[in-house]
Amino acid sequence: MTRSLGTRTTVLFIATLCFTALSGARGQLGDERKSKVIEFTDQELAIIREMSPLPPVPRDETNAYADDPRAARFGQFLFFDRRLSANESVACSTCHDPARAFADGKPLAEGVDKGDRHTLALWNVAYNRWFFWDGRADTLWSQALRPIESPSELGISRLQLAHHLFGDSQLKKAYEAIFGTLPTLSQAGRFPPSGRPVSDDASSPEHLAWAAIQPSDQEDVNRVFVNVAKSIAAYERRLISRDSSFDQFANALKKNDSAGVQKYPANAQRGLKLFIGRGNCRLCHSGPNFSDSEFHDTRLRTSDGGPPRDAARYLGAEQVLRDEFSARGAYSDDRTGPAAEKLEFLDNGQQNWGLFKTPTLRNVSATAPYMHHGQLATLRDVVLHYSFLPGATESHHPERILVRLNLSDTEIEDLVAFLESLTDLTLNPALLRQPESP
Amino acid sequence: MTVHANTCFTAPKDTAISIGVRPWRLLFILIVATGGCRSGRESAAPNQPYAEARHSTALAAPAGRYNTVSNDNSYFVTYTPTPDPIPLNKMFELSVWVCGAQYRSHPLSEIELHADAAMPEHDHGMNTKPKVRANPDGSFTVKGMLFHMPGRWELYLDVTRAGVTERAQFEVQLE
Numbered sequence: 112m113t114r115s116l117g118t119r120t121t122v123l124f125i126a127t128l129c130f131t132a133l134s135g136a137r138g139q140l141g142d143e144r145k146s147k148v149i150e151f152t153d154q155e156l157a158i159i160r161e162m163s164p165l166p167p168v169p170r171d172e173t174n175a176y177a178d179d180p181r182a183a184r185f186g187q188f189l190f191f192d193r194r195l196s197a198n199e200s201v202a203c204s205t206c207h208d209p210a211r212a213f214a215d216g217k218p219l220a221e222g223v224d225k226g227d228r229h230t231l232a233l234w235n236v237a238y239n240r241w242f243f244w245d246g247r248a249d250t251l252w253s254q255a256l257r258p259i260e261s262p263s264e265l266g267i268s269r270l271q272l273a274h275h276l277f278g279d280s281q282l283k284k285a286y287e288a289i290f291g292t293l294p295t296l297s298q299a300g301r302f303p304p305s306g307r308p309v310s311d312d313a314s315s316p317e318h319l320a321w322a323a324i325q326p327s328d329q330e331d332v333n334r335v336f337v338n339v340a341k342s343i344a345a346y347e348r349r350l351i352s353r354d355s356s357f358d359q360f361a362n363a364l365k366k367n368d369s370a371g372v373q374k375y376p377a378n379a380q381r382g383l384k385l386f387i388g389r390g391n392c393r394l395c396h397s398g399p400n401f402s403d404s405e406f407h408d409t410r411l412r413t414s415d416g417g418p419p420r421d422a423a424r425y426l427g428a429e430q431v432l433r434d435e436f437s438a439r440g441a442y443s444d445d446r447t448g449p450a451a452e453k454l455e456f457l458d459n460g461q462q463n464w465g466l467f468k469t470p471t472l473r474n475v476s477a478t479a480p481y482m483h484h485g486q487l488a489t490l491r492d493v494v495l496h497y498s499f500l501p502g503a504t505e506s507h508h509p510e511r512i513l514v515r516l517n518l519s520d521t522e523i524e525d526l527v528a529f530l531e532s533l534t535d536l537t538l539n540p541a542l543l544r545q546p547e548s549p
Numbered sequence: 550m551t552v553h554a555n556t557c558f559t560a561p562k563d564t565a566i567s568i569g570v571r572p573w574r575l576l577f578i579l580i581v582a583t584g585g586c587r588s589g590r591e592s593a594a595p596n597q598p599y600a601e602a603r604h605s606t607a608l609a610a611p612a613g614r615y616n617t618v619s620n621d622n623s624y625f626v627t628y629t630p631t632p633d634p635i636p637l638n639k640m641f642e643l644s645v646w647v648c649g650a651q652y653r654s655h656p657l658s659e660i661e662l663h664a665d666a667a668m669p670e671h672d673h674g675m676n677t678k679p680k681v682r683a684n685p686d687g688s689f690t691v692k693g694m695l696f697h698m699p700g701r702w703e704l705y706l707d708v709t710r711a712g713v714t715e716r717a718q719f720e721v722q723l724e
Contacts, residue, residue: 405698456640
């Protein structure tokens with residue numbers, strides 16, 4: 112391997128001081144191990160440099176309002192608005208709770224009904240290539256559309272949403288200041304109180320109501336639906352985590368700041384070395400957002416212990432390819448750019464069955480439980496899974512990335528320490544609550 | 550993408566060595582080129598299943614290009630990636646020239662090119678399906694390439710002429 116041929120490190124970390132500080136909590140470590148010098152090769156240092164800092168938030172040309180502060184405020188208001196749900200008790204913030212690091216702390220999501228997957232946290236969601244565990248959305252705004260009409264999440268229809276905006280003078284005023292005049296939703300003959308396309312039940316009342324609307328009126332309602340989602344996306348783009356203790360360590364490395372380097376705990380340094388080396392974690396959790404934004408088989412059973420039943424990426428790829436709200440669709444503000452290009456080259460097939468997206472690891476310590484069904488309660492459980500693959504399903508996918516690592520207890524603790532060092536929950540407090548007005 | 554010439558030999562860049570790798574990889578490549586690995590020409594022997602070439606083998610690669618001979622010795626296949634070096638987990642393009650293995654002065658016509666890649670140690674390929682466009686100057690542009698994972702990739706450029714396909718295989722180590 113070329114890795115082993117890199118010039119050995121010029122940077123040595125004398126970790127004794129750090130170990131001394133931690134010795135009370137880590138008394139199980141032998142003295143010999145405590146005093147070891149942590150060494151990174153030039154190749155490892157090059158990899159670390161690519162893991163931090165997080166670059167600026169990428170532009171989203173498909174959303175003309177992505178960086179419009181008025182849209183972001185409007186979206187933030189709606190993000191916390193429980194009136195936008197079937198029982199008026201659920202909002203986006205119910206599952207993406209700022210008090211729980213924009214997750215919910217539950218194995219499976221619970222909106223107006225029980226969901227069938229774990230809630231993904233929203234940190235750095237603007238960096239994603241695909242959205243949802245199965246990647247069935249290709250932009251952040253098209254992701255934000257789905258929970259509104261999902262029967263288990265907010266459970267309303269796009270027509271209900273439009274009526275809600277039209278009937279609330281504050282919301283109507285805010286919307287029209289950004290996007291222009293709302294359709295004349297007071298004309299009940301043209302716009303029934305509720306309706307949406309229901310692809311798997313063409314006989315449902317919601318579908319029939321939607322189908323009865325003139326195409327031009329459908330388009331107007333869709334435009335309102337999309338503008339709401341683009342506003343919510345404009346808010347979610349601001350939920351950024353980029354200044355963890357790992358980032359500070361990486362920055363200190365670049366600056367040859369030995370004092371800064373030594374502030375980073377030795378166990379986290381060892382965990383980092385494992386993460387980018389023998390642990391193989393970086394195969395999928397690569398780059399400064401610690402995700403390849405692609406899809407993999409984690410060989411986990413479902414939360415009830417059964418075999419995998421969720422087609423995941425196989426279905427998600429099929430859905431995104433025929434999604435009218437995709438980056439190349441009529442509601443995108445850039446139908447030919449890089450976001451649309453993703454779809455042009457997307458390859459779907461049986462090999463994608465049961466694959467789930469690699470989530471970011473930034474702030475992962477604050478978003479337990481873990482995995483697509485919330486099967487694993489703690490970070491230690493996650494590392495144990497990847498180390499020993501206990502009860503792992505026979506891989507139904509040709510990919511052979513997961514192999515037993517047989518990590519020692521200390522190595523497991525080190526990896527957990529590294530993952531914990533990716534935490535930065537600092538955010539403008541104004542982003543953590545509903546604004547007083549939209 | 551700018552195509553500077555319509556020959557398999559003329560370098561599109563004026564850099565002396567542009568091998569798409571970081572400096573630490575030079576050591577590895579030097580080892581390969583000086584006997585650690587078969588050269589591209591040697592590996593193209595008819596009995597070999599595939600011609601194989603690591604970046605910058607002893608096959609007199611023009612600067613900024615990577616080349617090899619196809620598995621049954623019919624084609625001299627050259628490519629340049631954009632950007633170069635190939636980035637991890639970002640879309641990139643290839644410019645490809647296919648010439649006769651013996652007469653390398655002009656790209657061949659009436660051929661089809663198919664591009665794909667895989668990580669043999671992982672038993673998986675790319676998550677994208679690249680598209681190939683034939684250019685008026687005889688070169689090809691491959692769009693939609695994406696190496697989403699670090700490690701050893703094999704790049705396959707398959708040339709079909711009159712119903713017969715030969716493979717030019719390249720190795721790319723992505724860190």
